[in-house]
Amino acid sequence: MRVKTKALSMLMAAVISVPAIGISAPAAVNVKAAGEFKPEDFGAKVNDGKGDRQAIKDALEKASEAGGGTVVFGDGTYDIDILDFSGTGIGIYVDKPNITFRFSKGTVLNVLPTKFDEFGAIDVRASGFCLEGNGGKIVGNRNGHSRVNSDEGHGISVKDCNNITITDVNITDCWGDGIYLGSSNSDGSLPGCSNINIKNCTVSNNRRNNIAIVAASNVVIDKCTIKKANGAAPQCGILIEPNTNGGNVPKNSVCKNITIKNTTITCKKKGDKNGQFFAFNILNPYFNSNNKVVAKTVKITNCTFKGDCGNYSGKGVVLNKCKIKGTFYDHKKTKVKKSKISDHYKF
Template identity: 30%
Template sequence: MTHTIDRPRTRMPRHRFMPAIWLGLPLIALYAGSTSSYAATTNTVINVRDKGAKGDGVHDDTLAIQSAIDSLPARGGTVLVPKGTYMIDAMRSINLRSNMVLQLAPDATIAALSNGSKRSYMIKVWNVSNVSITGGNIVGERNGHTGVGGEWGFGIDIQAAKHVRVTNVHISDCWGDGMWIGALGPDGHATPSTDVVVDNVVSTGNRRQGLSIGPVDGVTITHSTFSNTHGTMPQAGIDIEPQAQGHASNITIDDCTVADNRGSGLEIHDNVSNVTVKNSSFTNNYGYGVLTVDTATQVSIGNNRITGNGLAGLSINGKSSYVKADGNTLGNNSARYPMKQNTPLARNTNFMQGRQLEVKDSTHQITTSSNTFMPQTDWH
C-alpha cells in the first residue's frame, strides 16, 4: 500500500440547474452529440389527456397513461403529460417501452396512490432500449404508506435497459429509492443496464436511497442532487451496490451535490470497478462523505469538496484497491466526534488529517495527493 498527502491548490466543485423547457413538441432529435443511437424518431405524439387522464390529483390515471404508451407505434414516439397531478397505482406501475419519450411539463406531477406493500414501482424501465424521461415531478407515497415494513418502493426503476436518459426530473418521498439502475436475473447471470445518463435530476426526501446502482455497464450522473434521504438503512445519497447479482463498471459522477443524507453521501461496495467521482460536493451527511469498501477497485476521486460529514470525509476501506484521491478539499468531517482544542490528538497533524481522509491497512495500491485540508472548526 502506498499513499502520500500534500496540500496544493484545489478546484472547487460547481453546481447548476438547467431549467426544464416545455415545448409541447415531440423530442425528435434526442441528445445531439451522443454516441448512442435513439430511435424515437417518428412524429407520433400522444397526450395522456386524450386517453382519459384527468390530472386532478384524485382520479387514478394509471390505465390512461399506460394506454397512451401502448398506443405508440413500434418505431416509437412521444407521450406528453401536461400540467396537472396524475395519481398512479405503483402496484400496477407505468411500464415504458422501447423507442419512446415520456415528456412531462415542468408543472406536471406523477404521484403514487397510497399502498401498504413492501415493494412497488412507479415507473418501470425494464428490458427496453432508447428511452427518455424528461421534466416534471415524481412523488412517492411514503407519507401515506399504509404498511410498516419493506424498503422497496421505487420512483424510477431501470433494469436490464439500454440507452436511457433521465433529465430535468424532480423525485421525492419514495418509500424506498428515488431511483434504481440495475439488472434483471439471478445472481451471476443478470442482464445489466447499459448506457444510462441521469442529468439535472433532484432526488430528495426518499426513505432508503436517493439513487442505488446495481449491475451496470456505463452510467453517467451529472449536475444532479441527492439529498435528505432518511427512514431506513442505508439512507445514502448514492449507493453503488451490485453485490452478488453482477458487476457494476464504468460509472461517472460529475458535478453533483450529495448532502444532508442520514447515511453516507456515496458508498461504493463489492463487485464494482472503474468509477470516477469528480467536481462534486459531499456535505453534511450523517455517515461518511465518500466510502469505498469491500472489493471496490479502480476508483478515481478528484476535485471534490467533502466537508461537514459525520464520519471521515473520505474513507478508503475494506479491501479496496487501485484508488486514487487527488485534488479534493476536506474539512470539518468526523463531526459526530468533536474534539477539544489543544489536546495532544488535536495537535497531531496526521491524526487530524486521518479524520478527513482515512486509508485502512487492509487496502492496497492507494494513492492520495494534492488534497487540501481545511482548518477544523468543530472545537468544543
C-alpha cells in the first residue's frame, strides 16, 4: 500500500511533547489515583467542541513520568484537533512506552474537521501501548475533511513498535484506514511493528480500508466485526499490502505470522471489476509481472466473509472452517480446509 508518511525526527517528537503547544497544563495538577491520569485534570472538557489533544498528551506525559501508567477517559466526547506540523497532521502522539488508554463505554474520541493528512487520531510510535476500549468509540473526520485527493487520516496508526493491544473499541468514519499497521518509512529501513493483538473490535465505514497491514508481523485479529469500507480505493475489510518498488518488497516489509479468527467481514458490495471492496486481500499490485511474496504464514480460521476475497501474493495461507459468500481469487495455492466458498477461482 502506498504510504506518504515521512519519518518523524527526534526534534519533531520533542516539539510535539512540549505542553506549550495547544492547551498548557495547569500549574496544579489534581491526580485522582497513583498511576492513573485524567485528561480533565490537564484542561480537557468533554462535549464543548474544542480540541482536547494537548490535554490528553499532557496526561500521557505524566503517566510516562510515573514509569508508565493509564490515561483514564470518562463518558463524553473528547475532540481531537489535528496539529499542523509542516503540512503533516498529528493526532494524539504516543511516543512513550507502556502507556494504557482506558475508555469508558460512553467515551468518544472525535476527530475535528481538518485539511491535514497523514495522521492517526491515536498515533502509536512506542512499544507496550494498550487501548482498553470498553465499548467506547473513535470517530474519524470523513464528513469533515477538506482535501479530496487524500486518504491518510487513520483512526489508530501503529508504526515501528511492538507489543500493542487494542480491545473492545468501535472505530468508524475515518478519512483513511480504521487501523493502520506499518512503518514511518516505505523502504524497509525501519522495523515496522510486531506483536499486535486486536480483539473484540468493530471497525466500520472507514474510507480506505478498515484494517491495513503494511509492515507488521505476529498480528492477531480475533472476534472482530468489520463492515463496509468505502470511499477511497481499495476499500477492503482487511488488506495486507506492503509497500513495493516495482513489485520488489523490502525485507522488513514482508508481513509474517498473521492470524485472523472468529471474525465477520461484510463488504459494501461484491463483483467489483476493479478488484476493490474485498473482505480480505493479500496483494502485491505488480502480481502480473513481478509477483514477489508480500506475506508469509497467514492463518484464517472460523471467519465469515460476506463478499469477495483474494490471495494474490501470500505464501503459506490457510483457510480453515471459513465461509466466503463471494468469489475467492486464489493466485497462490491457498490451503483450504473445511471451508465453504461460493466461487473458488484459481489462476
